[in-house]
């Protein structure tokens with residue numbers, strides 16, 4: 001079959017890499033893709049937020065299955081348009097994507113479903129929000145309601161910080177994402193993520209992961225899209241996974257069904273775990289990046305069958321074959337990230353790296369220029385390995401990364417420390 005993947009990150013590179021291992025797959029097209037994806041797939045230039053352009057590409061390249069990577073096309077309703085045209089598509093509807101695109105919506109779903117999460121209140125104007133903060137006191141977490149590229153969450157350690165955050169959000173610093181604000185209790189515990197496929201009525205867990213969001217070693221400094229990740233997450237043992245499904249995921253699925261917006265796709269639950277009890281921090285309705293890279297490294301080609309079955313509503317027939325393995329990914333980013341950074345810097349040494357079922361360097365922000373691979377984004381490469389233990393996977397990732405010659409890049413030296 002011919003498959004079209006929408007997106008351009010390490011997430012999409014890893015999805016393409018895994019899917020290509022499945023004999024059902026004939027050709028993989030990726031739009032827009034990146035330099036690494038271009039080495040294994042056909043990259044096509046279309047505006048992936050424009051459903052008409054996606055449809056045109058589906059016809060032109062005889063696509064049988066579309067896999068939507070990032071949240072933006074989901075929020076734009078691309079999945080709805082494709083499904084209405086009868087095209088087999090992996091990705092939730094615009095309505096059910098509200099589990100990611102609106103924090104207020106998710107909180108209401110959790111309330112209705114009885115799913116444990118932080119206590120909260122939502123506000124559509126400034127004054128009542130300020131008054132609420134003063135009655136609650138710090139710490140508090142202030143969140144812009146909508147999609148804000150991961151920057152709309154402020155963990156306020158004192159009242160002044162919380163007041164400033166709501167003033168900024170209502171002042172327009174997050175645009176439309178900030179027309180309403182959710183203020184919630186600060187939850188203590190350890191964070192981890194559970195990934196499940198949902199076909200509307202059936203849930204299939206496909207792995208756990210932990211990421212490192214902060215730019216600096218020891219999880220310090222500014223927040224980023226993620227500087228590395230590993231799977232499995234030791235804290236999410238089978239008993240905590242079962243509790244998460246019973247208390248959070250399944251009630252959410254039924255609540256979405258009751259509202260006439262059944263969820264189909266991958267549900268990525270960000271959890272806070274304390275005393276083996278999970279509470280929901282947030283949902284995402286797509287694979288995490290870089291969490292997807294470690295999941296794909298572990299799942300390989302079987303992921304295609306699971307994704308197809310999800311899209312067809314036949315997930316009940318799918319079994320995942322698990323190996324007792326561990327995967328880690330270390331992100332290489334452009335110096336300056338998550339602030340400003342230089343583009344167009346040349347990366348050498350990539351051609352000599354191995355690429356097998358235990359080691360892949362997935363590309364994120366890369367581009368081919370005159371026969372050379374250059375960085376064109378903040379997060380640029382994801383050195384991803386698999387081994388029998390997390391420590392072995394970590395060792396081999398840091399061993400490999402030494403072969404990449406990119407003076408303008410940097411990476412954290414401690415990815416995996418929490419798991420170890």
Ligand code: AMP
Pocket residue numbers: 118141150153155184185186187188191270281282
């Ligand atoms: P989110 O975008 O909702 O995942 O929030 C980003 C990060 O903020 C999370 O990964 C947590 O580290 C932190 N966070 C969000 N909500 C809370 C909360 N209620 N309590 C503690 N930390 C939180």
Ligand code: GLY
Pocket residue numbers: 211225226284287288289290291
């Ligand atoms: N790594 C966090 C995310 O994909 O949202």
